[in-house]
Amino acid sequence: MTNQVAISVRALTKRFGDFTAVDAVDFDVKRGEIFGFLGPNGSGKTTTIRMLTGTIAPNSGSAVVLGDDVVATPERVKRRIGYMSQKFSLFEDMTVDENLRFYAGVYDLTPEQFERQRAYVLEMADLVGRERELTSNLSVGWKQRLALGAATIHEPELLFLDEPTSGVDPTARRQFWDLLYDLAARGVTLFVTTHYMDEASHCHRLAFMYRGRLIAVGTPDEIRHNRMRERVLEIEADDVDGVLAWLESAEGIREAYLSGALLHAVVANAPKEEGHAADRLAARLRAAGFAISSVRPVDPTIEDVFVHLVTRERDEAEVPS
Amino acid sequence: MSAKRIRLLIWKEFVQLSRDPLLLRLLLIMPVLQLILFGYVVGADVKNLPTAIVDLDRSAVSRRLGQSFSSSGYFRVDARPGDERELQAMLDRGDVAVAIVIPEGTAARLDRGETASLGIVVDGADSKTASVASGYAAQIVSDYNQKRIAEQGIDLAGPGLDARVRVMFNPTLEAVNTMIPGLMATILMISMMSIMAQSVVRERERGTLEQMFVTPIGRGEYLIGKVTPYVMVAIAQMLLVALVGRYWFHVPFYGQISVVFVGLLLFMFTAIGLGLLVSLVSRTRQQAQQTVMFILIPTMVLSGFIFPIESMPAPVVPLTYIIPLRYALIVLRGAFIKGSGFSALAAPLLAMAAFSAVVFGIAVSRFSKRLAD
Numbered sequence: 001m002t003n004q005v006a007i008s009v010r011a012l013t014k015r016f017g018d019f020t021a022v023d024a025v026d027f028d029v030k031r032g033e034i035f036g037f038l039g040p041n042g043s044g045k046t047t048t049i050r051m052l053t054g055t056i057a058p059n060s061g062s063a064v065v066l067g068d069d070v071v072a073t074p075e076r077v078k079r080r081i082g083y084m085s086q087k088f089s090l091f092e093d094m095t096v097d098e099n100l101r102f103y104a105g106v107y108d109l110t111p112e113q114f115e116r117q118r119a120y121v122l123e124m125a126d127l128v129g130r131e132r133e134l135t136s137n138l139s140v141g142w143k144q145r146l147a148l149g150a151a152t153i154h155e156p157e158l159l160f161l162d163e164p165t166s167g168v169d170p171t172a173r174r175q176f177w178d179l180l181y182d183l184a185a186r187g188v189t190l191f192v193t194t195h196y197m198d199e200a201s202h203c204h205r206l207a208f209m210y211r212g213r214l215i216a217v218g219t220p221d222e223i224r225h226n227r228m229r230e231r232v233l234e235i236e237a238d239d240v241d242g243v244l245a246w247l248e249s250a251e252g253i254r255e256a257y258l259s260g261a262l263l264h265a266v267v268a269n270a271p272k273e274e275g276h277a278a279d280r281l282a283a284r285l286r287a288a289g290f291a292i293s294s295v296r297p298v299d300p301t302i303e304d305v306f307v308h309l310v311t312r313e314r315d316e317a318e319v320p321s
Numbered sequence: 322m323s324a325k326r327i328r329l330l331i332w333k334e335f336v337q338l339s340r341d342p343l344l345l346r347l348l349l350i351m352p353v354l355q356l357i358l359f360g361y362v363v364g365a366d367v368k369n370l371p372t373a374i375v376d377l378d379r380s381a382v383s384r385r386l387g388q389s390f391s392s393s394g395y396f397r398v399d400a401r402p403g404d405e406r407e408l409q410a411m412l413d414r415g416d417v418a419v420a421i422v423i424p425e426g427t428a429a430r431l432d433r434g435e436t437a438s439l440g441i442v443v444d445g446a447d448s449k450t451a452s453v454a455s456g457y458a459a460q461i462v463s464d465y466n467q468k469r470i471a472e473q474g475i476d477l478a479g480p481g482l483d484a485r486v487r488v489m490f491n492p493t494l495e496a497v498n499t500m501i502p503g504l505m506a507t508i509l510m511i512s513m514m515s516i517m518a519q520s521v522v523r524e525r526e527r528g529t530l531e532q533m534f535v536t537p538i539g540r541g542e543y544l545i546g547k548v549t550p551y552v553m554v555a556i557a558q559m560l561l562v563a564l565v566g567r568y569w570f571h572v573p574f575y576g577q578i579s580v581v582f583v584g585l586l587l588f589m590f591t592a593i594g595l596g597l598l599v600s601l602v603s604r605t606r607q608q609a610q611q612t613v614m615f616i617l618i619p620t621m622v623l624s625g626f627i628f629p630i631e632s633m634p635a636p637v638v639p640l641t642y643i644i645p646l647r648y649a650l651i652v653l654r655g656a657f658i659k660g661s662g663f664s665a666l667a668a669p670l671l672a673m674a675a676f677s678a679v680v681f682g683i684a685v686s687r688f689s690k691r692l693a694d
Contacts, residue, residue, distance in 0.1 A: 053535045055692070075537060083535035087528030091333065093340040098333075105329040106536045134340070160535075 004031040005064075006158050006189040007052060012061035014047050021047040023212035024061065029191060029205075031157075034184050036203030037193040038306065044212040045193040049160050052191070053083050066157055079107065082156035086163035088147035092136035096127050099135055099150055107154035114153075121149030124179060141172035148179060158189045165196065177202055197303040206302070208309060211317075215309050223305050230254065230308070231277050232300045235263040235285070236293040243290050250284070255311050259303065266308055326538055330546020334520075338550065348516070348554055352508045352562045359500050360570050370454055372396040373417040375405050380428035386439075389465050390421060395457040408442065419443050419454050431469075498573065501566035502581075502653035503626050505559055506646055509585060510592045511617060512558060516551050517596025518609040526605065530692075540689050548593055555589060575660030584652035584666075587673040591645045594681035597688055620646050645676045 007029035014022040022044040029035040039045050050056045052063055054074025062069065068076045090099050100121060104114040122128045125145035130138075138146065144164065152159060161180075165173045177199065184190055192203065200206055201220050208216040208223075216227050237243045240263060247256035247265050255266040267277050282295040300308070338345055372390065376383045391398040399417055402408065408420045422440035430437040441458045443451045524530040533543060566572040595616060603609035621627055623637070624646035630638060641647050648669040655661035655669075663670065 055531070055534050078535065078537045081535070083532065085528050085531060087531075089528040089532035091337065091529055092527060093337050094333070098336055102329060102333050103536070106326060106533075106538055108323075108325070108537075 005029070006031045006033075006066060007035075007191065008062075008064040009048075009052070010062045012048070012051060012063055013059050014044075014051060014056070015059050020212050022051070022058070025209075025212075025214050027207055027214060027217055029189060031189050032184065032187050033204040034180065034190045034192060034202065036200050036206040037191060037209065038195070038197075038200055038206060039193075039209035040195070040310070043209045045209055046162055048209070049083075049162050049191070049193065053081060053160055054078055079154070080157050082151040082154070082159040084147050084151040084159070084161050084164050086166045088143045090135045090143060090147055090150060093134065095132050095134055096122075096138075096146060097131040099146065100153060103150045103153050109154060117153045117155070121146070121153060125149050140168055141175070144168055144172065144176060145179065148176070152183065152188075156188065158191065159183065161190065161192045163193055163195065165194065165199065173199070197301065197306065200302045208306060210310055210313050215313055216305070220302060224300055224302060227305050228300050228308050230266050230268070231297050232304045233265045233267060233278050233281055233295055234259070234298045235265060235281075235295050237263065237285070238291040238293075243285060243292075246285070246288055246290070255307055257307055259301070264298075264304055264307075266304070266311075322539065322541055323537075326542050327546050327549075330538070330543065331549050334547065334550040337520075338554075344516075348512055348558065349561065351512065352504070352558050353565060355504060355508060356501065356562060356565050356570070359504055360497050360566075368395055369397040370395060370419050371399045371417045372419040372421065373400040373402060373408060373411055374398055375402055375408060375420065375422045377405075377425040378423045378427040382428040382431060383423040386423060386462075386465055387421075389461050390458075393457065393461055395454070395461075412442065419458065421458070497570050498658055499654050501562070501570060501572045502657040503650050504566075505562050505585065506588055506649035506653055507621070507626055508558060508562060509555055509589060510595075510620070510646060510649075511613075513551060513555055513589060513592035514596040514599065514616070515610065515613045516554070517548070517593055518599035518603065518613060519606055520547065520551075521597065521600035522603050522606050522609045525600075534692055540692060544685065544688070551593075552589065559585060572657065574657055576656030577660075577662060580656040580661070580663060580666060581653060583663075584649060584656065584670065584673065587670065587677045588645065588649040590677035590681045591673070594677065594684035597684035598680070601684075601687055601691055620644055623647070625650050645673065645680070648672045648676070 005028050007027075009025055009027050011024045011026060012022055013020065013024050025044075025048065037045050037048070047056070051058045052065055052070060054065075054070045054077050057071055063071060065077045066080050070077045091102065094102070097118075100118050101114070104117065109117065122131065125142060125148070127133075127138075127142060127146060135143065135146065148164070165176055168176065173196070180190055180192070180202075192199075194200065203220065205219050206217070206223055207214050216223055218226070235243060235247075240258070240261070244256055244258065244263055247253050247263070250256075252268050253265050254268045255264075257264055265281065267281060278295045278297050282292055285292045285295070374387045374390065376387060387398065387401075390396045396419060400411060402411070405422060408417075408422070411417045412420060420440075420442040422442070424438065424440065427437040427439070439462060441455065443454045443458075521530070524533075534540070567574060596613075599609050599612045599616070603612050619640075623630075623633075623641045624644045625641065626646060630641050630647070633641070651669040652666050652673065655666050659665075
């Protein structure tokens, strides 16, 4: 079962006029895995999901979802998948119960199935006793869980989640991921897009999308360790903004950005084996007049790799070949 | 197509409608309010018209004629100038809207069995008032003649007073009678267009549209599920307008129900199509509302609903042919007032069929395409 493929995408392409939103993308998602789909806004994540859910047709390429060609037979696929968007897409002027009843009806659940699933969703979303409440009165965390419940009322084998945690507070986000783990434990394949890098590490495998193309696919560990050859230096300084401005124009610094309260810099021509890079950078910064507490090499985080890959892509695009 | 899913969508739409009591009330109050406004405003403006009577004859006949005008309720005699020359200034200032001139020798002419001319001057600034006022005046004069004939036993074909105005068709209630069938079509258009646009745009704003198309709901199912509840609402509105028009304003109905039904049905598809098109070009509900207004204003002005097409300047008239409401008005007014049947109304009905096929067809195909992109 685990070796089976849930999604198989080959050379999938979608163009809107002159703009290529998704450019010959290939990837596979195994059954039962949590597949993280990352990328900045406008990189083509949502367009990819819309093609995989059969909402829009690609211009070329193929997408096989749960063994069915989603381009040729979207109706066969639609019954077996679930989808939850960042808008939570509930009918706000309908009650909790009416929302569930609607989606259960759409998927043609029997009354027994509906009763069972309804009980499960109300329990899961912590909405027992609030069935008759209007959805618009629920706060964000509850709406999010109800939306998840509505999207899974027909027990889909594969669930697409498009930025399901955007706008939700960190506690609710953690609770939500617990629910996603529960689903995964029951064998549901999850395809999740997010721009929260901490959430990326919750996934079994990741794909990075940038400007319509996939620039990296792998497990979080593979991505952290194999995709980056250069050293990442973590800088602790008093004047973070000043140091960042200096780093951005300094020679030999490929990338510099904020990482929490600290700064991360990627130094050009400094392979991981070399330990002097940190000392040299600290000396340069102090010579430039900054008060530096420490500069030390760190293991790249997923965010580091992401920034690195994006920067490299952008540089390559700008250099005429 | 699954009948079960369509029923579910209709149920959903009614649940949502019931959660918006303001909208529901608006949908039922708006037609009645418009009826009363248009019905009474139109009815009132031809009553108590400020009138001047210039009685140059000063005879029993002229006094009795003046009496008929002032007691009719349509004319309020505000001035009795002794001279015709004063009239021009009074009309210019708007002191009076109607002037009646009874020339010297009127009684004498009638006594001799000749025709006597009566001058009726109507302020033409308001074409509607003018035409209705002339109609009333002619009616009063003809009533006067009839009475005179009855009293004196003069031969029916014999001469009498000649009011230099043409008798209009159905003068007393003409405005209300054309207004109410027109209102049925207008209200249908306003409410269908704006509710369709609003409800689709709201669904897109909230993301529920996107959500529904990930489920097995088909585009056809969605459209039928969306349109059906509002068609039912529109039918309720039309019945309400028809009942109020018939029993409150006593609008006569000479035609066939089937003509009215077919006309409204064809027009409804055009209105739904327009609403869908508006929903496609509008990102927010405010935009949708503005777009609806943008369509409604030329429609109201050019369709003949308020201003008669015959009185429009010639270069504007060709524009009226692209206004769907124009044809709906012809069909409904024809069916209500003249009792016209399908054969007499074939041309406007065909035009309406063409409009609904084109507008609704384009709307549905654009809508499906938009969802697929």
